[in-house]
Amino acid sequence: MSRTDIAVTGLGLLTPGGVGAAASWRSVCAGVSAAATDPELASGPVDFSCRVPGFDAAATLGPQVWRMDRFVQLAMAAAREAVSDAGLHPRTWDGARVGVVIGVGTESKYAMTDATRRMYDGKPLTVSPLTVPRSTTNMAAGEVAIDLGIMGPSLAVSTACASGATALGVARDLLLAERCDIVLAGGSEASCHPLTALCFSQMQALSRRVHDPAHASRPFDRDRDGFVLGEGAGILVLERGADAYARGAAVRGYFQGYGSATDAYHYAASHPQGEGISRAFHAALADAGMEPADIDHVNAHGTSTPMNDRIEAQALDRLFANDPPPVTSTKGVTGHTLGAAGAIEAAFSLLALRDQLIPPTANFGVPDAGIALDVASGSSRRQTLRAVASNSFGFGGHNSVLIFQHA
Structure with a gap:
């Protein structure tokens, strides 16, 4: 420790x-x-x-x-x-x-x-x-x-x-x-x-x-x-x-990596190639001393908007060499809680690690032709989880990625 x-x-x-x-x-x-x-x-x-x-x-x-x-x-x-x-x-x-x-x-x-x-x-x-x-x-x-x-x-x-x-x-x-x-x-x-x-x-x-x-x-x-x-x-x-x-505290998980990057592209839209997303993710991995293969699950930003979901999906596809780990957007259940979303989804990432359980993406049925992710859907998925990443992006080109590791 x-x-x-x-x-x-x-x-x-x-x-x-x-x-x-x-x-x-x-x-x-x-x-x-x-x-x-x-x-x-x-x-x-x-x-x-x-x-x-x-x-x-x-x-x-x-x-x-x-x-x-x-x-x-x-x-x-x-x-x-x-x-x-x-x-x-x-x-x-x-x-x-x-x-x-x-x-x-x-x-x-x-x-x-x-x-x-x-x-x-x-x-x-x-x-x-x-x-x-x-x-x-x-x-x-x-x-x-x-x-x-x-x-x-x-x-x-x-x-x-x-x-x-x-x-x-x-x-x-x-x-x-x-x-x-x-x-x-x-x-x-x-x-x-x-x-x-x-x-x-x-x-x-x-x-x-x-x-x-x-x-x-x-x-x-x-x-x-x-x-x-x-x-x-x-x-x-x-x-x-x-x-x-x-002090003998019960540890819910370890916050091992944080990455932040700015698109410097548009006041509301993400960079079309997801460059800020990629930079933030690579920074979080470097901070955690990990490689993409170490990530077992991604709690995606996944807002349900046509353009941003596709940009995020394609960025993840490139990052993980066309073989991304299972991805969930819990916004299918909660909606988009804006400034609270990143913290709420960080907590869900830690609970996924605790229970070794990937929650489903509500209402996901037919994938977009431009999205090649393994989107968890239907019911929760049991899987060995050692490290989980949580993505958050915002107007102004803000991109933040958090990495949590099993206790």
């Missing part, structure tokens, strides 16, 4: 599959989409989404929720679960040696749109003085730090849909530099807002299967027509392996 081995000792999840890591993992392994008609989106051209079911913020977090936007509430609940899962407690740690890094892809629309409406309705004095503190992206990390007594670095990361994965990479660097002994890291997003849905719909990015939302998110499938908005949060507890061993 080395001080350069980064151990994951706790997981916290709130996803459209359920509240808690166990419920979320069961849903993903069942391979049934969480997409359903969403009354809040009824006024727009796309009226369905993937929401976290049955999350009562006030009952879970207490009366302080009144000052928090939903993406903060989701992050706090996931952070509390992760800390408990790690066998840690804020009363017993040195808060100055604990950090938090949380990725958020888009500024929350809830408080800001309410304030804008009031202003243009001629009621400026009814705008809440907490509008800015509730909605800015740093408040997930800030409120988690307040809640758990974290006094080390508290950072917000925003790299669009790669935010959660990038946050994990930043957290790993903090541990390797010995600036912290424990870091809570991940992503949170509450994106199922009418304005967010409208904007993505205007970009032609969302699926239009309004009469069949349960089959709308279909990554890598020939008939995919766009992604489904989702919400959620994923938080991981990271420690140096030697420290985790010394």
Whole structure:
């Protein structure tokens, strides 16, 4: 056990599959989409989404929720679960040696749109003085730090849909530099807002299967027509392996490699040859001291958009010399949780390692003619898993790849 081995000792999840890591993992392994008609989106051209079911913020977090936007509430609940899962407690740690890094892809629309409406309705004095503190992206990390007594670095990361994965990479660097002994890291997003849905719909990015939302998110499938908005949060507890061993922690897996690269190509589209994807993957492999053949499974970005799925698939095909390992996109179940996706899918990668189980890609039936991947579908697949890669990409050309190894 080395001080350069980064151990994951706790997981916290709130996803459209359920509240808690166990419920979320069961849903993903069942391979049934969480997409359903969403009354809040009824006024727009796309009226369905993937929401976290049955999350009562006030009952879970207490009366302080009144000052928090939903993406903060989701992050706090996931952070509390992760800390408990790690066998840690804020009363017993040195808060100055604990950090938090949380990725958020888009500024929350809830408080800001309410304030804008009031202003243009001629009621400026009814705008809440907490509008800015509730909605800015740093408040997930800030409120988690307040809640758990974290006094080390508290950072917000925003790299669009790669935010959660990038946050994990930043957290790993903090541990390797010995600036912290424990870091809570991940992503949170509450994106199922009418304005967010409208904007993505205007970009032609969302699926239009309004009469069949349960089959709308279909990554890598020939008939995919766009992604489904989702919400959620994923938080991981990271420690140096030697420290985790010394306190007798149960290790969920090792975070062995991180790679990040930028396309420098287009504000919204991936590089057509997936060059940034390839560079990020090679960087993660080099960081982990691995070769492509060492990767037993890929949790793909796989958003269910026609162009990006094909670009990712072709990049993976080239990387693995035309013989990629089994690939899953768990977005078939959860939809696209934007800035939270990379962290949620990192947790699913670790659970796949724990159970030696590859979850299916929901709604995958007929492969696209341009996609030659071994897409896991139908039911979960038993397989020996030593190392799993998780991909995340975002607007602006951001590409992040994480590699986890079995404990």
